Amino acid sequence: MKKFFATLLAALTLCMLTACGTSAEEKSPAAQTSDKILVAYFSCTGNTKKAALEVAELLKADTFEIVPAQAYTSDDLNYQVENCRANVEQKDSAARPAIKNKIDNPAQYKAIIVAFPIWWGAEPRIIDTFVESLNLSGKVIVPVCTSGGSDIHSATSNLRALCKGADVRDGQRLNGMSKDGLKAWLDGLKL
Numbered sequence: 001m002k003k004f005f006a007t008l009l010a011a012l013t014l015c016m017l018t019a020c021g022t023s024a025e026e027k028s029p030a031a032q033t034s035d036k037i038l039v040a041y042f043s044c045t046g047n048t049k050k051a052a053l054e055v056a057e058l059l060k061a062d063t064f065e066i067v068p069a070q071a072y073t074s075d076d077l078n079y080q081v082e083n084c085r086a087n088v089e090q091k092d093s094a095a096r097p098a099i100k101n102k103i104d105n106p107a108q109y110k111a112i113i114v115a116f117p118i119w120w121g122a123e124p125r126i127i128d129t130f131v132e133s134l135n136l137s138g139k140v141i142v143p144v145c146t147s148g149g150s151d152i153h154s155a156t157s158n159l160r161a162l163c164k165g166a167d168v169r170d171g172q173r174l175n176g177m178s179k180d181g182l183k184a185w186l187d188g189l190k191l
């Protein structure tokens with residue numbers, strides 16, 4: 001009988017140790033996904049989308065298209081017309097065009113590449129809507145753009161002011177970058 005209880009006790013102890021071992025090895029859902037990167041892009045005529053998808057492919061990142069609640073028509077984007085929608089929004093620093101869609105579980109991403117076209121030397125206001133809608137504390141934010149020639153510096157400094165608690169890296173204009181050049185720049189970010 002004594003031998004039976006000793007064997008039972010040993011078996012129970014072994015079971016408990018095995019169970020403990022398994023749970024210690026399993027990562028929490030947060031830890032499993034904490035190295036994930038998201039490329040979020042806004043693009044009306046396709047240039048930024050193309051560049052953003054190249055970045056996502058190189059980083060093996062998830063992608064998210066920032067879709068405006070009200071789509072921009074070609075009239076809205078005709079910046080030679082003084083009061084076209086895009087111009088009106090850009091002139092109003094408080095403008096926050098609504099976004100139709102939402103990121104699935106933003107907490108899972110440690111870094112977000114935010115890609116946009118330059119409008120009047122800066123980020124479109126919908127990008128401000130996007131960053132203000134998220135808790136970016138502790139995250140790395142990397143602004144990237146396409147443009148007709150303007151640089152990204154004003155957009156980067158605007159985003160530094162809006163992304164509270166985030167590590168906003170120096171932005172990068174993507175036009176004309178070779179795949180190797182893009183890869184080298186992305187590697188240098190050490191995300």
Ligand SMILES: Cc1cc2nc3c(=O)[nH]c(=O)nc-3n(C[C@H](O)[C@H](O)[C@H](O)COP(=O)(O)O)c2cc1C
Nearest residue numbers: 043044045046047048117118120121147148149150
């Ligand atoms: C309203 C508006 C304003 C723009 N302002 C600028 C500008 O200030 N500087 C510039 O280089 N390009 C400017 N552009 C050109 C876009 O930045 C460029 O075409 C960009 O690649 C478009 O990206 P998308 O195809 O992803 O929409 C402007 C375009 C629009 C529609």
